Amino acid sequence: MVNPVFIIVVLLGAGFLLGLFRKTGISLARVAGLLALAFPLYVSVGWMLHFIGQTAQPYVVYTAGTVPPFSINLRMGPDEAFLTAAINMLGFFGFIYLFRLFKSQGVSTIILYLVLFMGLNVIVMTRDIFNLFVFLEIASIALIGLVLVNKGIDALSAGFKYLIAVSVISSILLVGIGFIYYYSGTLNIDGFIENNSLVMKGLSTAVFLVLVAVVLELKAFPANGWALDVYQSAHPGISALISAGTATASLFVLYKLLPFGGHLWLQVAAVIGLVTFVGSNMLGIAQKNANRLLGYSSVGQIGLLVAVIGFSDDLGSHLRMIFFGLFISHFLSKAGLFWLSGMAGEEEISKWSVLRKKPALLLIFGMFVFSLIGFPPFPSFYGKWQLVMDLSGNGQILWIALILLGTMFEGVYLFRWLGFAIKHEVDESKAPDTAAEKMIPAGAFALLLLGASWVSNAYFPGAMKTSFLPLYFILFLFLIDFLPLVIKNTLSILSLGYYGWRLYPSIQDDTLRLVFAGIFLIGGMLTLFAGYSEKGKRPGFYPFALMMYAGLIGLVEADNLFGFFFAWELMTMGSYILIIRGKKSLVHAYNYMLFSLGGALLILFGIALTVAGQPDISLSMLASPAYPGWAYALLAVGFLTKTAALGLHIWLPGAHAEAESDVSPMVSGILLKAGAFGLVILFLAMGGGEAGRHPLLYALGWLGALTALGGNLMAVFQEDAKRLLAYSSVGNLGYILFAFSFMTHIGWLTGLTYSINHFLFKTLLFLAIGGVVMRVKTHNMYEMGGLIKRMPWSFIAVLVGIITLAGIPPLSGFAGKWLFYNAVIAKGWFLQGALVFFAGTIAFLYCFKLIYSVFLGQEKDRFRKVKEAPVWYIIPQFILIVGIMIFSARPEIVLKPIGALLSQAAFFPSEPLAWENVTAYTNLGYWSGFNIMLVIGAMFVVLLGWLLLMSRKAQKVKQFNIVYAGEAPFTPETTHFSHNMFAPYNKALGFLIHPVATQFWLGVNNTFHALAESARKIYSGNGQSYIIHIVAYIVVVYLILS
């Protein structure tokens, strides 16, 4: 191993020597500088590898040939090795990023850069507090020099404010150090921490001054305006160094010095950190400037890391793991994002759509954003999970709430930004700067992020290992994204088939999982099939589609809570990108993401309150949560965001309606079942039939009934065919929630029958309408009409779909209705049941509107030449129709095994559904799908034959040959009765669908934005105010502590 002191030697030496190149040539100087930075990287990575996998003693360098306190000592332990490796990695790639800048700025800038990194290395390694102070100063001065590289008054004033602020902080630190030396007689950190037992008067002041200075150095909220101004006005390449580099070093300073303050200061750090995390992120939501936004995010993330250090007593042996997960994500992503900011060259976040011209950049951007918020498989996901679990183990519920709240705020602005990049209008005249020297660092950090994800999976405890197989396949799809669509689509379909084949043996006895796995996989294959009709390569579609399906199937496969949540987040991520692909989906996908993120955080909270720090995280833990009431409620609400229960539904119509034609069936027919599956898992854990009287379930029953009514009623008044179907999904998921809340045998059979039916008919309907929309290029039903003649196959599909939806015998929808009645009467939920029944009849209205407005009535001139929907859409539709027919005629094939499972003791053994051949019996009634099908089929054929015989000479007439009471129809447009079809109904019942939920969420949104908008005015840009903030902060912390 190379002695770490050579890091200083080389960087300092190179700094001095470069002075000689001032005249000879900048090119040579740049190469020399890069080589000089490669050396410390080599050294620290070498040490890091040395420490991995063994418990070697830290290596200590004693300068001046003697031991402390008479000399300064540097330490290279595992922590130092890891952090200097990170810092030097940043130094190396950051240098490459600034390569062009150095050319214009000259050698002195390179020298400043080298000095900065020397300073950061020493700050991490040194064990002498005065030495620490000196190098903090050196690093700060070097940094200010670099900030001033940007010409203009902004950078100048920001640099000056930074200088003043750092000076104030430094002087406080220096006074503190003076006190320490006075009272303890040593400047060696280990020395005075050992002497801590000799606490005496005055020492607490010393501790206070030192630690408050370090905290302020870490840009504690709200005394951090000086830092924000620098983030905003410095060159992005420099801001990256501040955010990832100096912050890393300062964090380690805090870690080194905190033991000095004892338990009290750990708590202080935790509070300060969390206040910073929440506060800074909340203020970020109103920010539109990219670099300043990144500043807010940086401050927030560092706050979270400070809090983690503050929690070190509680986290125990998990501290390093958690810190690693959160830190490495922040470090790589934040540096990467600042670099991207330089490449995008746009300050307004809405203009980042320019990244679309270089899809690789967009991909990297997305990775960084997802990793910052803590999505899998990125390390922050692991870190946040473990952090929340451990905190709940120590009963620190409030802290968890704050962490999740801060994450939510962060999601608000980061996803707005990501959405803009993916979907906002592009300014054609601009293009991102994709010079190699900028691509290399950003790309390298993205790869490092993937590597870190892999490491996290390997490094975190055994229960948190998930199969990365689907992820590798997704990565593979990214790599082959340039291939033609046919290949990618076929591979995707085959992969789902293969996965199902592989999965089947392990779940074949678990009928419940089998049903959902069937919906996810078969549904996935059918909906992907429609993709063959797309033209072009459809870049970026398949990796995310498969990500969603991997997540969905992961839910079924998961045997512990971590695996479940991992899959849940994976599914959210994939579906978000799928949804945002729609032409007008920007806002809707954003809404979807916010509700999904909120839901996911609640689920995480619920899991934390379930597990409460215990090592066992298997799904069975849900049966005995540490805090049952809260855990169940949070989990239920979390799942309900996905099923779009009333009040949480406002994202759904837009997201489903504006998605691409083949994405709508994926997200509506299939994805929504993820929420249903979550509820199934949750309700089962609540204790089978015994839990039937749980007040939560009673409330959810009512919520389900109201959702059914609200969703269906809103569907009636839609003019947009896909929105109509989307609202119908809201209603249908209401039925499903209602049925599962029964917690009886028949109730669950109803819920599962509804789930299967909804999958069948909603996928069918969305595919059919999607195919129509592709041809007529509009969603408005009143613009269509008479399409039955052009699209007979689609018509048949929609007809079968609505008959199933409406529950009309003989199709399988009726099975659900019949079971439903039996369940309602057995359970005694008459009022809710009547409400749901009412919702069911309302469904007729929109079913009629859908099929009539689109396919019947008057044909419009401009659609006289449209063709039938693409055959790739028709084929899966007819496979689904076959499915519906089989399920209708022989429901026992599916329902018998489910019933057998539900009859087990762990489920609902009492009052099961009995089968006698093809007839089902309950205590109340009976029904035979097969006989009904037979009778109705025979009768229909006979009557049809009779009518055919009687009217065999019927003559086909032209369109306008109708009985029109003496007037002549004018145009098809004025003769097609469709727009606002149910006006009287609206007059009678429209008051029920007053958009209360939308107004509520708008209010929440506006309140927080207004709050953030006014609160961030404290960052006036005035240096004097910033100093007052710092001083006031110190006073306030002091007052609180004393």
Next chain:
Amino acid sequence: MELATKTGFVLLGLFIILNWGLIMAGIIRKIIARASMRRGISVFQPYINLIKNYSIRSQLTHGVMFYLGPVFRLSGGVGIFLFMPLIHDSEIWSNFSFAGDLILIAYFMFFGMLGMALGAGEGGHPYSAIGISRGLAQFTAIEVPLTLAILSIAFQYNTLSISEIVARQQGGILNWTLFTNPLATIAAMISFLGAMGHAPFNVVMAPQENPIGPPTEYHGTFLGVLQTNRAILHVIESVLFMNLFFGGASNWFELIVKTFFIYFWSVFVGMVFPRFRVDQSIPWLLKIPVLIGILSIVFILL
């Protein structure tokens, strides 16, 4: 019983019901005419209409769904008949009621409605669609009191089997649901008014505004099929209410008398009251009748 014999009796039953439906329609129209101080048509006028319509030679069609509409409609009417037990304790007159119970019949009513709606929809006449939209909208509200009543009696008798419900009402008039659960009966009979399409709930077919509502475009054989269906449907829906609330029938004579009076109830009310608009009828139906329905459930639960 062999399928052939069974089918034979079913067809016979259907024949009786159809004829009774036609005759009842004639009688009712005669009564209405006399009540309005008119002489009225012959009692056999429905037969004459039917024969005329089936023999009209010119037939026009607007397309496949237009064609299928009447088939769906008649299948709906005949289907309800097929799944309905007619005479108490008589296997030969229980039709195919082994295939399903009350819920099957309640939902099968939609089959014909939907088919009619689609068939008329393809006719391309705006008045058809207006009539359908009104009809469906009003129907949602009509069903609510009925649902509450059905839930109430299903809970009362602890069964959804119609035969069983009839069996439980035997042994004297006081055992009828009418007396054991009067509130449910009231709620259901209000719904019955709506289902039969007389005033005040007949805006669907309002002749003043749109020729004859949904079937505007239908004529000839198609109209004949629809009229056949109407004759069957009126009787068979009355049979349903008879079975649920009025003790069922133990012979054909009882069936004929009871269905006449049940159907006449809707005519009687229709003669007295003017017509609601849809946006008036829906709130009306969702207030007092629903309250009565809820009370009937509360009554049974207590």
